Amino acid sequence: MKKNDEIITTIQDMDFDGYGLSYVDNKMIKVKGVVAGQKAKVKIKRIKNDIAEANLIDIIEKSPLEHDDVCQHFGECGGCTYLNVNYNVQLKIKEGIVKKLLDEAGIDGYEFLGVEGSPNVFAYRNKMEYTFGKDNNGNLKLGLHKKGRFYDIVTTKDCRIVDNDFAKCIDLVLNYAEKYNLPVYNGKTHEGYLRHMVVRKAAKSGELLVNIVTTSQIYHDFLELVEILKRADFEGKLVGILHTINDSLSDAVICEKLIVLYGRDYFIEEILGLKFKISAFSFFQTNSKGAEKLYSIAREFAGDLSQKVVFDLYCGTGTIGIVMAPLAKKVIGIELIKEAVDAARENANLNRINNCVFIPGDVAQKLKEISESPDVVILDPPRPGVNPKAIMDVVNFDPETIVYVSCNPVSLVRDLKMLTQRQYKVEKVKCMDMFPHTYHVECVVLMTNVKNG
Template sequence: MRKKNKRQVFENVAVVDAGAKGKTIGKAPDGRVIFLTNTVPGDIVDVQTTKKRKAYFEGIATQFHSLSDKRTTPECEHFGVCGGCKWQDMGYEHQLFYKQKEVANNLRRIGHLELPEITPIKGSKKQYFYRNKMEFSFSNSRWLTLEEIQSDTQITDKNALGFHIPGMWDKILDINKCHLQADPSNAIRLETKDFATKNDITFFNPRNQYGMLRTLMIRTSSIGEIMVLVQFYENDASKRVLLLEHLKNTFPEITALLYVINPKQNDTIYDQDVLCFAGRDHIFEEMEGLKFKINAKSFYQTNSEQAYELYKITRDFAGLTGNELIYDLYTGTGTIAQFVAKNAKKVIGIESVPEAILDAKSNADNNEISNVDFFVGDMKNIFNEQFISEHGIPDIIITDPPRDGMHKNVVQQILNIAPQKVVYVSCNSATQARDLELMKELYNVTKVQPVDMFPQTHHVENVVLLEKKSILDNN
């Protein structure tokens, strides 16, 4: 029988760095790394280990002997319990430092790349209330605090409308005020919960699969439009209309009031019919005079202001003259493709999600952009020699893949085409570095620009410009 690893306690551990996935780093007496979840670089703490591996430990700080000067007071009352915004206790300037450091480390250590001087990370003007999309879950058995559990008072209100507790799919933390999305987001969420509770509209029980109210999604745009989508598990028409009519009357500023009836085991809506109760079935976002229609299933960068900065950097890195044929890989709803189109001869967008391509085509028509074409298909299959022979060899490729990065066949096809420039936009610099290593024999990394899309978290976007090596470079 395998013995369980005994937990260990290390005293006076200096927290020296911040690492991947937002964890901080200390050193055990034997030199092994300790990954911590509740500290800030500069803290000196006692550590209780939770996992032991050959090369490292994982643990939590149980006592703080000295607090880091990098610390700041978290804004949110739910900090430490809610799974989001884990860096709220670290000053924003230090968050930016560690995000840039992670990008540089990944590109050098994983990609083994020679880098130019990295441009300082583009910080966000808004450190709170910057998200344009939030999704909340209902539960009839909310997460109880330790004080509530130990109290002699009987708990009567067990309904919750908030976020999943990290690692606990069936436990929902009831949120009083979220600092991620601007008003009226909090007001809409709180009114929804209050009205449903008073009118006996049941909250979902995820473990036993019953209850009427399942999720609430709120989307906003920089031009003041608001989408609210309520997902119902049980189909009680009278109570559904009662709630939606109340939201319509209480918040007349809602542009699109939608609902889904989803009796599946999971709460994804991408295979469900979205029904419009009031207003439009979409909202609009605007950027440099371009309007983008966003429906309930659309992908759009969740920080509108920083998305604009990200797209400007992408366009600047491309260095367009107006004569280029551009391929925009993983184009999504075609936002980057349309954003650069006015500076290019032609843009070809490719995406695997059919609904996204329909949105891209619709947006291009609405924006009267005629020099873009969009195609749907699995990238590693559609992006082949036949496609290139039909549409032309691109001068520049812009690629913005999901977190997993590009399939190796896609990387190889880029190398086969060998355009003069590749602009690689990534939300995961580790997989970006892996892909860039495969391309370094043919390309130099000439520009690197991190962008902070998600303040108070460890996540960071990064834009890299690759320029084709000359014959002299290769010699």
């Protein structure tokens, strides 16, 4: 086997990050966009030691796991990997992947509680970032990137993971942009105007925000679009229409200037009876009802918090800390992004919670400056996991309990190994499926201090 070889192989197993695995000539072949049981034609793109990575060319035979009830964009859009797989089977796949990672890391002696399914299997997302583009015929597109293609866009009106209001926004904004022939931003030349549309909608209140993202290269007032959206027959309640100016070269949605065209620049979401003010650029779990389950698991794992001090590390906008606060003596949250800390403080005030302190700064550095000691530490880091220095600082605080909430099982397992080499033992692991039809899964881990056991 060598680079650029085209081979036909049967996918035998699944791995994290959406890879299917097969084995040929004593080598493992990793292929994205496939499921176990499929016979696929693939092209080898690189080989390192006994592992080869390949690109999918075609599916020769379907898997017994597959069904045909998919949206019209499936296979072209890169959004959903497992939409063609029964949901209960998806959960089994994710459960198996996480358990395998834990076993291979040598973590044992714990209770594995499987995976909790999302309350909503479809129309569960409260946020989507859509991109403007043009096809080869010059037709305007507004939707998600094509699978494996950075500059090509699919207009995703039939998307199953958002509700009908998202499709209405696509339709209305696309028709408006076509009417005025507004130029699309070109990521190669960095010329043009229309870049993105971000739609956010609260699951509980139904409040809807629409944000049009452009460059500053031309001036357009969007007054007519505002009236069109205000008259639209949305299922939810339109509370804000925004215009964001973004001249950065990055494809990410970056706010250099925010103009409120109508209403306000935030919506209110409710989690476990608590209200959260979510601004246009605030981080918030994209599956609101799934977040309720996730935080309930974390709260259950934390145990009796009465008269206990809780550290909420990588606290973001303070959701987990605020959920824990009514049951605890005190919550101290630390987050690198100052705007998120400001939002956390505002959300605590919104719920009349006065036993939370939120601190902006690097977790590893700020832990050195805190004189109080925690009884319980909540770790909810970004995908790369916890800074090793921060792990040692947590260990030095000697908390009774650590609850680790992770969006990346690979970095989670790495950090668990480091903690179990000290005085902590993994007691329970439970997965929460926040992202049906994708390969992503959240994990919640309970660890206890056994130094004096």
